[in-house]
Amino acid sequence: MPNEQLERDGLAGPFELADKSNLDTLCEIALELEALQGKQNKLARMAGLEDQQRWSTIINRHMAFKPIQDLYRDANIQSVVADCFNTDLVLWQTKFFPKYPGVGENYWHHDRIIENGDDPINIYDTTNHFSVVVALTDLGMDDGRLEYIRGSHKPIEGFDRDMPRIFDEMPEVLVNRITPLTLKRGEFAVFHSAVLHRSLAYGHKEEDWSPNYFGTPIPELRSKATREDGRISLAARLARKDTIIPANSGANPAGVFNSIAEPMPYYEDPAKQVIGERSAVMPFN
Numbered sequence: 001m002p003n004e005q006l007e008r009d010g011l012a013g014p015f016e017l018a019d020k021s022n023l024d025t026l027c028e029i030a031l032e033l034e035a036l037q038g039k040q041n042k043l044a045r046m047a048g049l050e051d052q053q054r055w056s057t058i059i060n061r062h063m064a065f066k067p068i069q070d071l072y073r074d075a076n077i078q079s080v081v082a083d084c085f086n087t088d089l090v091l092w093q094t095k096f097f098p099k100y101p102g103v104g105e106n107y108w109h110h111d112r113i114i115e116n117g118d119d120p121i122n123i124y125d126t127t128n129h130f131s132v133v134v135a136l137t138d139l140g141m142d143d144g145r146l147e148y149i150r151g152s153h154k155p156i157e158g159f160d161r162d163m164p165r166i167f168d169e170m171p172e173v174l175v176n177r178i179t180p181l182t183l184k185r186g187e188f189a190v191f192h193s194a195v196l197h198r199s200l201a202y203g204h205k206e207e208d209w210s211p212n213y214f215g216t217p218i219p220e221l222r223s224k225a226t227r228e229d230g231r232i233s234l235a236a237r238l239a240r241k242d243t244i245i246p247a248n249s250g251a252n253p254a255g256v257f258n259s260i261a262e263p264m265p266y267y268e269d270p271a272k273q274v275i276g277e278r279s280a281v282m283p284f285n
Helices: 002-009 023-046 066-072 075-085 172-177
Strands: 011-016 054-056 089-099 106-109 130-135 146-149 178-181 187-192 197-199 231-240 259-261
Touching: 002 011, 002 075, 002 187, 011 075, 011 178, 023 066, 023 089, 023 231, 066 089, 066 231, 075 130, 075 187, 172 178
Parallel strands: 054 259
Antiparallel strands: 011 187, 089 231, 106 197, 130 187, 130 231, 146 178, 146 197
16 A cells, blocks of 8 residues: 555655656656756856846746646546545645756755744654655656655654755665665656655766765766756645745755745636735645
8 A cells, every 4th residue: 555655665656647648748848947947047147146046947837837737636646645645735836857967966855845834844743744756757777866765754763853954975874775766757656745865966877876975967968968868857745735835935845045936926716826925835635
């Protein structure tokens, strides 16, 4: 049962989408948004603003693109999430993760960036805050693969969780818990947002693997690659429907401190609006 795997490891999957018909469209959206991000970054450098906070084009685009909303209404995603986390949830953030040859590693981190309003993070409360990651292309062992720490949603003997949310040195006590997560196109996994995870550099050499950060960008690969050469995933953050989502909750959970979600408009239908001005929160189940 999915929830048995979830209880043990903090993550369950892979599962298969019921409907894969929109995957190509979603990839096209992701690539266009990533290209737009590149242009914005270039303009920021030209203006001397590269170190200042700026909008991200690839966060919270579910408000603008119906195929993203439809993806998370997929019958199998809905069924697995209900089985693992119950119902009465909202989706409050989405983010594309395109990665192509030469792109570096995402540091070890967890996704629990908010609690309830301004409440302090309660990292081991497994009754709220969940994530869903969907493979829009194959996410294989050599494609900037995902790795996670089994059981890191619960206390682990010898591991002090009082540490930064994003880090590069893996505590020795956790090394034997590092687990690869590979997904085929159209598969997905669900996990507690407290689970520690990372994605490796695209094009890393297996002999260079380390439990610590080792995946610096590879310029010679990146300069020759096109975005179509890479892989793309799409992640969503879920919460209980009575959770207060802070207005500044759009930060990239993978650690880019100066990248926040582009403001989104109200839902046109007031009945579907959950949180106040410029909310990206939408009903999930």
